Amino acid sequence: MNAIPDTTYDIAQVCLLAGKIILENGGETSRVEDTMTRMAAAFGFPDAHSYVTPTGILFSLDGPEQATRLIRIADRSTDLRKVTVVNAISRRISLGELTAAEAYRLLKEVETANDGYTTWFRIVAAAVASGCFLIMFGGSWRDFLPAMLCGGAGFWFVIYFHKLIPIKFFAEFLAALVTGATASLLLQTGLGHDLEKMIIGSVMPLVPGLLITNAVRDLMSGHLVSGISKGAEAFLTAFAIGAGIACILSFYKGEGIA
Structure with a gap:
């Protein structure tokens, strides 16, 4: 997989993907918004804004290169393990251990993982x-x-x-x-x-x-x-x-x- 540069657009992609995984797997709205804003702040965007409903996420980064993204949530289930893993990735981002490219790669692995119960x-x-x-x-x-x-x-x-x-x-x-x-x-x-x-x-x-x-x-x-x-x-x-x-x-x- 090619490395993803830490541009405003890509940071928004990372935050949206994290919110999408949490919302699709049983996380509450406040957790989704808190996780996305914390990740954005760790990447240097303290004034991020998000609006979350059960069927969609609207996320915006304020800065020199403003980025606003909307993502649709079609399927929702319950997999709290994925929610826990995303929270762990978010904490690593807050500690400065992951770049946007590394975080995106890890989140995609979580999204596509199918290691739940049979x-x-x-x-x-x-x-x-x-x-x-x-x-x-x-x-x-x-x-x-x-x-x-x-x-x-x-x-x-x-x-x-x-x-x-x-x-x-x-x-x-x-x-x-x-x-x-x-x-x-x-x-x-x-x-x-x-x-x-x-x-x-x-x-x-x-x-x-x-x-x-x-x-x-x-x-x-x-x-x-x-x-x-x-x-x-x-x-x-x-x-x-x-x-x-x-x-x-x-x-x-x-x-x-x-």
Whole structure:
């Protein structure tokens, strides 16, 4: 890779890339803005300005060669390891250990890295978490394995539907349908005993907990646009999950099963 000169444009590129990685992997808005402004200050631009929303970043460097860049955020997931690595790179820049070219190279490596957990590991983790949530909410140990099965099936389907249908809330709705249907079938066969506790434990891996937390933190930090938009996304996701479960319960209660 060719070395990137430390021009105003390239420094803006480095700061934007760092902000993009953090925002795409579960970081809150205040962290994105703080990281970008600190990096810009370390490169000699103390008067940098940024405006961050969940779907875009606007960043400007004030100086002899003014640079303003806008970047679009299309996909968002959760990978806090990448957020931690970017923060570590930012600290090294603040200490003067990295040039813009070196920082850009490291950030590109972080962006393209695909060393997260495998799909099957995530499904197993969601299944175990579902069983633990069942116990935490007062369920019986005899429903631990059925809850694991329901939670694992629901999480697998949400991953599958996200790949099949690029509509976030529709995928959660269908996954909730699968989770509720699996729990109801296990109840009919006698493998499950408490339908409500099994469903509550099974849908917990689908709940947008990080999104809700970031929405509250953004609102408390004064980032009203980001906080409200993330809160709306969390509400719609929770509504989709609840609607899916409600449809299944209505169907089975109409049949006199649940």
